[in-house]
Amino acid sequence: MGINSMQLLTQMMGGIDTNSIIQQLDYINRQAIYQPGGLNDQLSKIQQQQTDWRNVNNSALTLQNLLQTLASSTTFGSFTATPADTTILSASAGTGAAPGTYTINVTGIGSNATLTSGGRIGQLISGTDSVTATKFSAAITTGNFAVTKGGQTQYIAVNSTDTIQDVLNRISSAFGGTVSGTVNGSGQIVITTTDNQQMTFGSAGDTSNFAHVLGLDVAQQSGSGPYTYTTTAQGQVQLGQAVGSAAANFGTAVTSTTTGDFKINNIDITYDTTKDSLSVILNRINTSNAGVTASYDPINDKVILTSKSSQPVTVQDVTGNLMHALQLDTASGAVSTAGSNWTFSVNGTLMTSVSSAVTNVIPGVTVNLLKTGQTTLTISSNTSQAVTAVQNFVSQFNSLYNMIGNLIGKDGDLQGDATLASFQANIRDAVTGPITQTMDNSGNTVPLPNYPQNSLMGIGISTGAIGSPVGTTNSLTVDTNKLTAALQQNPAMVRDLITGMALKLNQVLTNMTGMVNTLNGSSVNVSQLTGISTSQDQLYQNMIKDLQDQIQQVNDMADQQKQLLIAQFTAMNEAISQSHMQGNALLGFLGH
Structure with a gap:
C-alpha cells in the first residue's frame, strides 16, 4: 500500500496517524543502516580506504616506471658535441663517447659518386601524337596561344582532337606559308621561316599552355634570317x-x-x-x-x-x-x-673518409665535414638530461612518500596502518641507505665498484642538510650543483649509484605493486606475483561485499515488516468499519 493508501487508512481510522506510526517503526527497523557509525558509514569508510590504497598503488607504479629512465644507459651516458665553428663541421655524440677537446682540420671536401x-627514359614525341597524350611534362590544355612574327601576332587554336602536327600546320597557315614546323626524330619541334622576320611563341594572355609545355617559349633560335627555332627533346616518363x-x-x-x-x-x-x-x-x-x-x-x-x-x-x-x-x-x-674522398686531421693525425659523415675516428661521435678549415670539437657529458631525470624521480618519490604520510598520520583515512608505514620506511631506506650492488650494460647485477661514494647523499640527493630541524626532512631534495659536478667528474659513478638505488627500490615497489620491472626497457606484470596492494584491494572488496549484503538483509527485513504493519492496520480498519455498521444497524432497530 502506497503513501496515499496510508493517508486514506489514517482517515478511516478516525484520525489516528497510522502513516506516521508506520514510518517511525520502519526507521527503527532500518536504524542499523542509517545511524551514525552504522552500516552506511562503515561502507563509505571502507570504500574510501580502498580508494586510498589504489591511489598509493598507482603512485608506486608511476615511480617504478621512472626507474627505467634512471637505469637507462642513455640517461647518464649521454654526451654533447660542441664545435667551436659550426660552419666547418657539425657533430653528434652517442652513448660511450670519449670526452675531450679535439682539434680537427678539414683540408679537402670530397664529392659523392x-x-x-x-x-632520356621516356618515349619521345612525334607529330602524330595527340595533344591529349600522356607523354608530356604536363597536360596540354585546349584554348589559344599567341605566335608573333615580325610584329604581327596570330592566336593559334588548340583543340582536343588535334595532333601536334595539326597545331604546327595551323601556325604555318596563320602566316601564309612563310613558316613550317615538324617534329624530328629526336623528339624536338623544329620551326623554320622563309624570310628574315623573327618569331616569339606564347604570351601572358594565352588560354592554352601548348607553347610552354612543348618548350616553344624557350626554343633556341639559330640563323640570321631565315630563322630556325628548335626545342629541347620532348616526351617524358x-x-x-x-x-x-x-x-x-x-x-x-x-x-x-x-x-x-x-x-x-x-x-x-x-x-x-x-x-x-x-x-x-x-x-x-x-x-x-x-x-x-x-x-x-x-x-x-x-x-x-x-x-x-x-x-x-x-x-x-x-x-x-x-x-x-x-x-x-x-x-x-x-x-x-666518380666521387672523391674527404681529407682531414684529428689532433694532427691525417685521415680520409669516403663520406662527409665520419663515424670511426672519435669513439661514439659522428662528425659531419662541411667545409675546409680548422676548429675544435668538445665532447662533454650531457648533465642536463641526467639532472632532469633525477628531479622527475625525486618529485614522484616525494609525492608517494608524503601521500602515505598523510594517510597513516593523525586524522588520516588509514591512520596507523602498519603495512603502509612499513612500506613508507622501506622505500625511504632503499633511497637513502648504502648501495652495494649496481647493474652493468647487459642488465646483470654486479657488485658496486670501489667508488669514493656509496650512497646518493654523496652526489647531492638527500633528505636535507645534516642537522635540519625534526619534521623538515621528510622529502628528498636534489642539490643540482653537487649532482652536476659529480656527473662532470665521474659520470660512471653517478650512473652506478643511481642504478644500484633503483635495484633496491624496484624490489620494494614490486612487493607492493606486483609488477616485475627488469630496469632494462621491459616491464611485465607476472600473474603469479600478487603484490601487497592487490591482496589489500581484495580484502577491501570482500569487506565491501559483506557490508552491502548486510544492508540488503536489513532492507529486506524492514520491507517485509512494513508490509506486515500496513496489512495489520488495514485489517483493524476493516474491523472498526464493520463494528460501526453493526452499531448503526442496532440503533436503527431500536428506533433511534
Whole structure:
C-alpha cells in the first residue's frame, strides 16, 4: 500500500496517524543502516580506504616506471658535441663517447659518386601524337596561344582532337606559308621561316599552355634570317603511372611482373609493375639501406642516383628490366661519375673518409665535414638530461612518500596502518641507505665498484642538510650543483649509484605493486606475483561485499515488516468499519 493508501487508512481510522506510526517503526527497523557509525558509514569508510590504497598503488607504479629512465644507459651516458665553428663541421655524440677537446682540420671536401641514366627514359614525341597524350611534362590544355612574327601576332587554336602536327600546320597557315614546323626524330619541334622576320611563341594572355609545355617559349633560335627555332627533346616518363602501363610512357617497355626486384649497392629492392609508379619506387630506394638518394631530372628526363659517399654506385636487375628501362645499367650507357674522398686531421693525425659523415675516428661521435678549415670539437657529458631525470624521480618519490604520510598520520583515512608505514620506511631506506650492488650494460647485477661514494647523499640527493630541524626532512631534495659536478667528474659513478638505488627500490615497489620491472626497457606484470596492494584491494572488496549484503538483509527485513504493519492496520480498519455498521444497524432497530 502506497503513501496515499496510508493517508486514506489514517482517515478511516478516525484520525489516528497510522502513516506516521508506520514510518517511525520502519526507521527503527532500518536504524542499523542509517545511524551514525552504522552500516552506511562503515561502507563509505571502507570504500574510501580502498580508494586510498589504489591511489598509493598507482603512485608506486608511476615511480617504478621512472626507474627505467634512471637505469637507462642513455640517461647518464649521454654526451654533447660542441664545435667551436659550426660552419666547418657539425657533430653528434652517442652513448660511450670519449670526452675531450679535439682539434680537427678539414683540408679537402670530397664529392659523392653519381649514376645517371644514359639517355632520356621516356618515349619521345612525334607529330602524330595527340595533344591529349600522356607523354608530356604536363597536360596540354585546349584554348589559344599567341605566335608573333615580325610584329604581327596570330592566336593559334588548340583543340582536343588535334595532333601536334595539326597545331604546327595551323601556325604555318596563320602566316601564309612563310613558316613550317615538324617534329624530328629526336623528339624536338623544329620551326623554320622563309624570310628574315623573327618569331616569339606564347604570351601572358594565352588560354592554352601548348607553347610552354612543348618548350616553344624557350626554343633556341639559330640563323640570321631565315630563322630556325628548335626545342629541347620532348616526351617524358610519367612519374605517377604504374611503371608497367603504357601511360607511364617508358621508351623501353618495362617487363610486366608483380615480383620485380633489382639491387643497388647489393641491397635488394622489390616492385610491382601493375601497382608501383616510378615516384613510389624512387621513394622506396631513398628509404632503403642502399646508401643513395634517387631523384628524377624532368628537364633531361633522367634518373640520378647520388651516393652518400665517394664510392661508385652499382645496379643490377634481378627480376624484370626496370634498371635497363631507366638506362641505369652499363648496357644502356649509364653515366657513372666518380666521387672523391674527404681529407682531414684529428689532433694532427691525417685521415680520409669516403663520406662527409665520419663515424670511426672519435669513439661514439659522428662528425659531419662541411667545409675546409680548422676548429675544435668538445665532447662533454650531457648533465642536463641526467639532472632532469633525477628531479622527475625525486618529485614522484616525494609525492608517494608524503601521500602515505598523510594517510597513516593523525586524522588520516588509514591512520596507523602498519603495512603502509612499513612500506613508507622501506622505500625511504632503499633511497637513502648504502648501495652495494649496481647493474652493468647487459642488465646483470654486479657488485658496486670501489667508488669514493656509496650512497646518493654523496652526489647531492638527500633528505636535507645534516642537522635540519625534526619534521623538515621528510622529502628528498636534489642539490643540482653537487649532482652536476659529480656527473662532470665521474659520470660512471653517478650512473652506478643511481642504478644500484633503483635495484633496491624496484624490489620494494614490486612487493607492493606486483609488477616485475627488469630496469632494462621491459616491464611485465607476472600473474603469479600478487603484490601487497592487490591482496589489500581484495580484502577491501570482500569487506565491501559483506557490508552491502548486510544492508540488503536489513532492507529486506524492514520491507517485509512494513508490509506486515500496513496489512495489520488495514485489517483493524476493516474491523472498526464493520463494528460501526453493526452499531448503526442496532440503533436503527431500536428506533433511534
